[in-house]
Amino acid sequence: MAPEIKVVDADRFDRQKRVAQWDQEKIRKQNVLVIGAGALGNETVKLLLQLGVGKITVVDFDTVVPANLNRCVFFDSSDAQTHRFKADVIVEKAAKTFPDTAITPDHRAVETIPETAFQTHDAVFGCLDNLGARLHTNAQTYHYAPLFDGGTNGFFGKLQVVSKPSSCLECGMNNRDYKLLWKKYSCVGEVLDYLDPKTPALPTTTSVVSAMQVNAWLANLLQQNSGAGTYVHYNGLTQQTQTFEVPKRKTCPVHP
Numbered sequence: 001m002a003p004e005i006k007v008v009d010a011d012r013f014d015r016q017k018r019v020a021q022w023d024q025e026k027i028r029k030q031n032v033l034v035i036g037a038g039a040l041g042n043e044t045v046k047l048l049l050q051l052g053v054g055k056i057t058v059v060d061f062d063t064v065v066p067a068n069l070n071r072c073v074f075f076d077s078s079d080a081q082t083h084r085f086k087a088d089v090i091v092e093k094a095a096k097t098f099p100d101t102a103i104t105p106d107h108r109a110v111e112t113i114p115e116t117a118f119q120t121h122d123a124v125f126g127c128l129d130n131l132g133a134r135l136h137t138n139a140q141t142y143h144y145a146p147l148f149d150g151g152t153n154g155f156f157g158k159l160q161v162v163s164k165p166s167s168c169l170e171c172g173m174n175n176r177d178y179k180l181l182w183k184k185y186s187c188v189g190e191v192l193d194y195l196d197p198k199t200p201a202l203p204t205t206t207s208v209v210s211a212m213q214v215n216a217w218l219a220n221l222l223q224q225n226s227g228a229g230t231y232v233h234y235n236g237l238t239q240q241t242q243t244f245e246v247p248k249r250k251t252c253p254v255h256p
C-alpha cells in the first residue's frame with residue numbers, strides 16, 4: 001500500500017508558495033512569449049512550467065541538430081535525426097509533464113511575426129543568439145510588455161531588463177554595434193553566416209542566465225522590483241556579477 005501523502009506535500013507548488021509575497025494565481029494567469037527555443041529557450045520554458053505559468057508561446061523557426069543536445073533539456077537524438085522543429089519538441093514534451101499549462105509553438109522567424117502578436121503577452125523572454133533578432137524583439141515589445149533578454153558566451157552571460165519607460169536594448173548600442181549589425185546583413189537583408197561564427201556555449205552558463213531572466217520576471221511581477229533599465233554581466237569563472245544602469249538614449253529610435 002502506497003504511503004499516505006501528507007497535506008503539506010500534496011500541492012506541487014507548496015514550497016514556492018512559502019516565499020514572501022508569492023501569488024500563485026497571478027503566475028497562473030500570465031501569458032508569456034519565449035522568443036528562441038535553443039539553449040536559453042529550453043531552460044526558460046522549463047522554469048516557467050515548473051513555476052505554474054498558465055500560457056506560454058514558444059517562437060523558433062529552427063530545427064533540432066545534434067550540437068543542441070549538450071544544453072537543451074527537452075531535446076534528444078531522435079529529434080535531431082528527424083529534424084523536428086525546436087518549438088514543436090518543447091511543446092510536445094512540456095504538455096506531457098505539465099498539462100495545466102497551455103503551451104503553443106510558433107514556427108515563424110521573429111522578424112515575420114505581426115506586431116499584434118507581441119501586444120497580447122504579459123512578458124517576453126529574449127532567448128536569442130543574434131543581435132538583429134534581439135533588436136527587432138526589443139522594438140516590437142517595448143510599448144507593450146517587459147522584456148527579459150538573456151545571452152551567453154562560454155563562461156560569460158548577460159541579462160538586460162527592459163520595461164517602459166526604462167532604457168531599452170537599442171539605447172545601449174554604440175557605433176561599433178551598428179557597424180557589426182550592418183556587416184552581418186548584405187544590402188538585400190540576406191544573412192551572411194560566415195561572419196557569424198558559432199558562439200561557445202555551456203549548459204552551466206545557460207542555466208544561470210535563464211534563472212536570472214526568470215527570477216527578474218518574478219521579482220517584477222510579485223515584488224515590484226523590476227530591475228528595469230539594468231544590464232547584469234555574469235562571470236562564470238569568478239562567480240561574480242556586475243550590474244550597470246543603461247542610460248536612456250535620447251536618439252534611440254524605439255521610443256522617440
Ligand SMILES: [Zn+2]
Nearest residue numbers: 168170171252
Ligand atoms: Zn532605447
